[in-house]
Amino acid sequence: MSVLHDGYFTQGLDADPDLAAALRGELERQRDGIELIASENIVSRLVLEAQGSVLTNKTVEGPAYARYYGGAEFADAVEALAIERATKLFGCRFANVQAHSGSNANNGVFLGLLAPGDTILSMNTAAGGHISHGHPATLTGRDYRVAHYGVSRLTERVDLDEVRALALASRPRIIVAGGSAYAWTLDFAGFRAIADEVGAWLMVDMAHFAGLVAAGVYPHPFPHAHVVTTTTNKSLRGARGAIVLWNDKTLSDRINHGVFPGVQGSVMLHEVAAKAACFGEALRPEFRAYNEAAVANARALAETLAAANMRLVGGGTDTSMALVDLVNQGVDGDVAAKALEKAGLAANKNLIPFDKRPAEAPSGLRLSSNAGTTRGFGVDEFRRIGGWIARIAHAPSDAALIAGVREEVRALCRAHPIYPDM
Ligand SMILES: Cc1ncc(COP(=O)(O)O)c(C=O)c1O
Structure with missing residues (x-):
C-alpha cells in the first residue's frame, strides 16, 4: 500500500468537502457583505498565493543567510526581499520581518529593550490603546510595570502634558505611541521630546495607520521613534503578521533576538513571502x-x-x-x-x-x-x-x-x- 493517499500531490480542496464548504462560505460572506472592521482588509490574489505557497514546507531559524537549517537559499532570498522592500517603504535602515503577529512584534521589542520590572508607558485600552501594550491579562502586563495615559476629556485627543506628567512620575523605560481605536494624528516629535526628557525609548505601534504612513498621508514616526512596530494585515493590506523597524544598528541584536528566540521559534516563510508581496504593492503609486x-x-x-x-x-x-x-x-x-x-x-x-x-x-x-x-x-x-x-x-x-x-x-x-x- 502506498504511504500516500491518491491525489495527495494533485488534489486541492475538492478532496475535503467539509473544509471546502466552510471556506466557500467564508468567500461568499466576504463577497456579499461589507467589511468595516479596522483590523481587516481584502488582500490581492498575489498576497493570497504567496501565503499558500510551498514555503509552508520549509523550516528555518535565525536571520537570512545565517540559518540554523540548510536548504535555505530561496528562503533567504524571500526574506531579504521582504526586508529590502520594508526598509524602502518606510525609509529606515533595519527591519525584522519574522514577527508572526503584532503582539509578538511588541513582545519581542519589550523583551529586547526592557528588563523585567521596567515600566512601559502606553495608552489605556478605553482611549484606544492595544492590550499588547501592557494589559494585565498579557505577558507584558505580568513582566513589566505599566503606566497608562488616556485622552483629554475635552478634546478626546492625547494630551502631551498628561503624558509628560505621567512620564515624570513613572519614569518609563519605554513610551508607546499608537493604538487600535485612536482616529487622530499623533505628535511623534512631542512624544520623543518626553522620551528624551525621561531617558526612555519611544516605540510607535503604527498597526492601524501603517498604510497611511507608507502612502505619505499620515505623519511619519521616523526619525522620532527609536523603534516602530506594525501588523501587515490592516491598512497595509497584506499578509497576516507583523514587522519591526528601526535605524540604530546598536539595537539590531536586541530587537532581532527579542523576536527570535525571545518570543517565537522558526519563521513562517509563507507569511514572509506574502509580506514581501504586499510591500511591493505598497511601493506602487x-x-x-x-x-x-x-x-x-x-x-x-x-x-x-x-x-x-x-x-x-x-x-x-x-x-x-x-x-x-x-x-x-x-x-x-x-x-x-x-x-x-x-x-x-x-x-x-x-x-x-x-x-x-x-x-x-x-x-x-x-x-x-x-x-x-x-x-x-x-x-x-x-x-x-x-x-x-x-x-x-x-x-x-x-x-x-x-x-x-x-x-x-x-x-x-x-x-x-x-x-x-x-
Ligand atoms: C495597535 C495594535 N498593535 C498590535 C496588535 C496585535 O496584533 P495581532 O493581533 O497580530 O497580535 C493590534 C491588533 O489589532 C493592534 O491594533
Whole structure:
C-alpha cells in the first residue's frame, strides 16, 4: 500500500468537502457583505498565493543567510526581499520581518529593550490603546510595570502634558505611541521630546495607520521613534503578521533576538513571502491613491453619521477609522454590531474613552474604510453605508429594516465584486 493517499500531490480542496464548504462560505460572506472592521482588509490574489505557497514546507531559524537549517537559499532570498522592500517603504535602515503577529512584534521589542520590572508607558485600552501594550491579562502586563495615559476629556485627543506628567512620575523605560481605536494624528516629535526628557525609548505601534504612513498621508514616526512596530494585515493590506523597524544598528541584536528566540521559534516563510508581496504593492503609486481614498471615505462615513445625530469620538477622524459613541442612541456596541451583522455590515463593538460600560457590551462601535475602499467604494458608497448604520443603530430590532438593508448591501457588493474568478 502506498504511504500516500491518491491525489495527495494533485488534489486541492475538492478532496475535503467539509473544509471546502466552510471556506466557500467564508468567500461568499466576504463577497456579499461589507467589511468595516479596522483590523481587516481584502488582500490581492498575489498576497493570497504567496501565503499558500510551498514555503509552508520549509523550516528555518535565525536571520537570512545565517540559518540554523540548510536548504535555505530561496528562503533567504524571500526574506531579504521582504526586508529590502520594508526598509524602502518606510525609509529606515533595519527591519525584522519574522514577527508572526503584532503582539509578538511588541513582545519581542519589550523583551529586547526592557528588563523585567521596567515600566512601559502606553495608552489605556478605553482611549484606544492595544492590550499588547501592557494589559494585565498579557505577558507584558505580568513582566513589566505599566503606566497608562488616556485622552483629554475635552478634546478626546492625547494630551502631551498628561503624558509628560505621567512620564515624570513613572519614569518609563519605554513610551508607546499608537493604538487600535485612536482616529487622530499623533505628535511623534512631542512624544520623543518626553522620551528624551525621561531617558526612555519611544516605540510607535503604527498597526492601524501603517498604510497611511507608507502612502505619505499620515505623519511619519521616523526619525522620532527609536523603534516602530506594525501588523501587515490592516491598512497595509497584506499578509497576516507583523514587522519591526528601526535605524540604530546598536539595537539590531536586541530587537532581532527579542523576536527570535525571545518570543517565537522558526519563521513562517509563507507569511514572509506574502509580506514581501504586499510591500511591493505598497511601493506602487496606486497605494497612495488607495490610502487617500480610504481617509476621504472614512471622513464621509463619519460626516454622514454625525449628520444623523451620532456622536463621533473626538468629532471625526484623521485616518481610515472612526469611533462612534452610542451612548445617546440608547443602544450598546454589542447590540449594534450584532444588528449590523444581520444586515451584512461587519463592524466591531469597542470601548470609548472614559467608557462606563464593560468591554463585553461597551458604548462604542469602531468603523473602518480599509476593506470597502479596496473593493472600490468611494464617498457616495460610504455615505450610503453611514445611512444604513444610523438607521439600524436607531432601531436594532426592526427585522424588516434589517432585511431591507441586507438586500441593498448585497446589491452594492455585487456591483463591486471581489475575487471574481475564484
Ligand atoms: C495597535 C495594535 N498593535 C498590535 C496588535 C496585535 O496584533 P495581532 O493581533 O497580530 O497580535 C493590534 C491588533 O489589532 C493592534 O491594533
